[in-house]
Amino acid sequence: MDVQFSIDRTSPVPLYFQLSQQLEAAIGRGDLPPGSLLGNEIDLAGRLGLSRPTVRQAISALVDKGLLVRRRGVGTQVVHTEVRRSLELSSLYDDLASAGRRPATRVLALGVVPAAAGPAAALGLAEGDDVLRMERLRLTGDEPIAYLTNHLPAHLLRPAAADLEATGLYRLLRMAGTTLHSARQTIGARAATPEEAHLLAEPPGAPLLYMTRTAFDDKGHVVEHGTHLYRASRYSFELQLLMRS
Incomplete structure (x- = not known):
């Protein structure tokens, strides 16, 4: 030591x-x-x-x-430590970096595709419209923490894989001139599929936290829809609750 x-x-x-x-x-x-x-x-x-x-x-x-x-x-x-993340409109990459956790990213898929029904509805587009779809594995060191799938309007951003490996998605959006304002978010839990378990180094059926988020800019336009999976053994969300008067 x-x-x-x-x-x-x-x-x-x-x-x-x-x-x-x-x-x-x-x-x-x-x-x-x-x-x-x-x-x-x-x-x-x-x-x-x-x-x-x-x-x-x-x-x-x-x-x-x-x-x-x-x-x-x-x-x-x-022993393995748990990542704790406050519920704010921030990227996982920036949260890990600010906590000194040395984030890393592996880009699994990146390209413009016809929007499926779910992402199209979330983005306010017609099914089949072009969207930028990306799949990433977020790690701290060599340990996987989260599996991230994001859809964006195709005209908004066209990053290379190297861009996504170097920094977070929200930072790239800000650099492109987008002002993030708010988001609608849902959090839940479910069991890992065999493929998800393999990516996240967990046994099949292990508990995962999932989060879906739809983010808006300062003009009210939808700029991103994400579906993220987190290892429940390594990750938790923190909330601050205020008493209603």
Whole structure:
């Protein structure tokens, strides 16, 4: 483990909590990817000049959060962390990047096709009209997180696969002069088909979160309709609820 920690012994913050917070931040940034070994408590305490009970308390706090696991004969190990995403009009690529999760994209399909009934209705087009259709697999590091299918009016954007691999769809839309304003969104859950399970590295029938979203620009025009599938074992949505007066 090459991550450096800074412990301030003059701070009123308990030493175990300082270490716990820095470990959690390193895991969130990807500096300690899933599978990383922390070493045993005696070695870690010696490196940091801390007592073994202090190190044990810090590690126990992250074990309780599900970020670390103690394995007999192996030691303390980083486990797969869940991506948490606030429900806002933003792209998954930008959300992962801002969280330090190192997003990557694999373009599975990209081209102009005749609109099927569902996407045509969502985009306000006639069935058979030209639409830009794309399928992408979103990853953090080498781990798949989401399978994304999007339809756009064909005149709005014509990205190359390399463009979609380099950044998020909403950023490309903004660069093309589209001002995103609002969206209508539905979230649910269902079992993975064999093909979806293979793409997302899950067993067939594993639970997936799905989201359908129709996005509008500042003039009220539909600019994008997406159907996205997320690994329920690695992903969750966060909502802020306000009491109605």
